[in-house]
Amino acid sequence: MENPFSYGTVVRGDDFYDRKDETQRLVSTLESGNNVVLYAPRRYGKTSLVFKVMAELESKNCLCIYFDLLSVYSLESFAKSFLLKIKEKQSKTERFVKTISSYIKSIKPKLTFDENGSPEFGVDFLEDEVSVQTISDLLDLPEKMAENGQKVIVIFDEFQEIAKFGKYGLEGLLRSKIQQQRTAYMFLGSKTHLLTKMFADKKRPFYNSAFIMQIGPLPLADTTEFLQRKFAQFGIIISEECCAYLVQRTSNIPYYIQLLAAEVWQAVIVEKKTVTTQIIDECCIRVINLKRDYYFELFDKHSEGQKNLLVALCKSGKNIFSLDYIKTNRLKAISSVQKSVKTLMDNGVVDNKADLYFISDPFFKLYIEQQL
Numbered sequence: 001m002e003n004p005f006s007y008g009t010v011v012r013g014d015d016f017y018d019r020k021d022e023t024q025r026l027v028s029t030l031e032s033g034n035n036v037v038l039y040a041p042r043r044y045g046k047t048s049l050v051f052k053v054m055a056e057l058e059s060k061n062c063l064c065i066y067f068d069l070l071s072v073y074s075l076e077s078f079a080k081s082f083l084l085k086i087k088e089k090q091s092k093t094e095r096f097v098k099t100i101s102s103y104i105k106s107i108k109p110k111l112t113f114d115e116n117g118s119p120e121f122g123v124d125f126l127e128d129e130v131s132v133q134t135i136s137d138l139l140d141l142p143e144k145m146a147e148n149g150q151k152v153i154v155i156f157d158e159f160q161e162i163a164k165f166g167k168y169g170l171e172g173l174l175r176s177k178i179q180q181q182r183t184a185y186m187f188l189g190s191k192t193h194l195l196t197k198m199f200a201d202k203k204r205p206f207y208n209s210a211f212i213m214q215i216g217p218l219p220l221a222d223t224t225e226f227l228q229r230k231f232a233q234f235g236i237i238i239s240e241e242c243c244a245y246l247v248q249r250t251s252n253i254p255y256y257i258q259l260l261a262a263e264v265w266q267a268v269i270v271e272k273k274t275v276t277t278q279i280i281d282e283c284c285i286r287v288i289n290l291k292r293d294y295y296f297e298l299f300d301k302h303s304e305g306q307k308n309l310l311v312a313l314c315k316s317g318k319n320i321f322s323l324d325y326i327k328t329n330r331l332k333a334i335s336s337v338q339k340s341v342k343t344l345m346d347n348g349v350v351d352n353k354a355d356l357y358f359i360s361d362p363f364f365k366l367y368i369e370q371q372l
């Protein structure tokens with residue numbers, strides 16, 4: 001029997017719930033040619049939402065290119081991956097090859113045929129090192145591939161990673177593309193503080209270049225409906241109260257809701273038991289136990305000041321720079337809290353929503369609480 005809950009991958013169709021308003025808003029903004037920045041803490045469902053938005057835009061004949069910057073580490077890997085992403089959306093390989101040949105001098109496309117006679121696409125880079133000019137030409141390629149007035153939308157996921165290319169000035173290059181092209185761009189990311197700086201700092205190239213949108217958690221009523229529906233498919237009952245309890249244990253973060261629900265499903269499926277808060281607690285402990293070594297190291301590698309702050313964040317994440325907070329939690333000076341928060345956020349251990357700070361992984365939080 002297959003577990004009905006999935007986490008860690010993009011969720012689609014029946015596994016994706018809510019986000020209707022956000023979807024419509026994004027579709028209409030991008031369709032009308034405007035740029036969007038979408039940010040949310042880690043594992044809130046940004047990528048899944050964007051795949052839904054892309055499906056709608058594609059049903060309206062838009063050409064959508066999705067590009068994740070996380071795994072890109074050099075100009076050459078940027079060029080290769082970007083090309084492949086454009087290629088994925090082409091039904092006419094020969095036209096694609098011709099377009100590259102006529103517009104990009106530094107790339108030689110290759111077309112070979114496999115044993116079934118189907119064309120296979122590949123490229124040779126003619127420069128010793130891929131140049132910024134090549135990236136610039138590639139960024140113009142989606143518009144060149146658009147047919148019959150098709151609208152083009154290019155989506156950069158984990159956009160804060162563009163900082164890796166600081167020395168090449170890719171931020172400035174992209175900004176100039178945004179100004180010259182008709183393409184609508186969407187930028188996604190989870191390092192909220194980095195993205196905010198990028199788009200709201202007057203000195204940065206992207207200042208004021210996009211409509212900024214944030215997504216929050218999924219509404220409790222929708223999560224309850226989703227959990228009850230999924231469990232009911234297996235004849236398992238979960239009350240509204242238990243749904244609320246499960247959501248609370250996962251700090252209402254979509255990924256962890258599904259992770260814990262998957263664990264609960266495992267625990268009850270054989271005997272078809274009704275879900276109780278006690279079962280949910282047992283499952284939380286099982287999740288923590290599975291990751292105990294990892295959590296131990298994750299906690300251990302931080303400095304004393306950072307550890308103290310993590311402990312304090314388990315209790316509250318409000319007004320963390322106030323004297324009162326520092327005194328109550330026996331922390332050092334404001335400056336050291338600021339430094340600790342920055343490191344913890346850069347490492348992805350802590351996240352924030354406006355002025356509320358929290359430990360990104362609710363099970364890591366539960367682990368720390370266990371140690372107190």
Ligand SMILES: Nc1ncnc2c1ncn2[C@@H]1O[C@H](COP(=O)(O)OP(=O)(O)OP(=O)(O)O)[C@@H](O)[C@H]1O
Binds near residue numbers: 043258
């Ligand atoms: N609308 C949704 N409906 C159901 N589950 C969701 C939804 N959004 C997110 N999830 C859950 O959260 C998980 C992570 O989603 P996704 O990868 O889209 O988030 P993300 O914000 O892009 O994460 P990351 O910060 O790791 O890139 C999914 O695998 C799924 O379990």
Ligand SMILES: [Mg+2]
Binds near residue numbers: 046047048
């Ligand atoms: Mg993502």
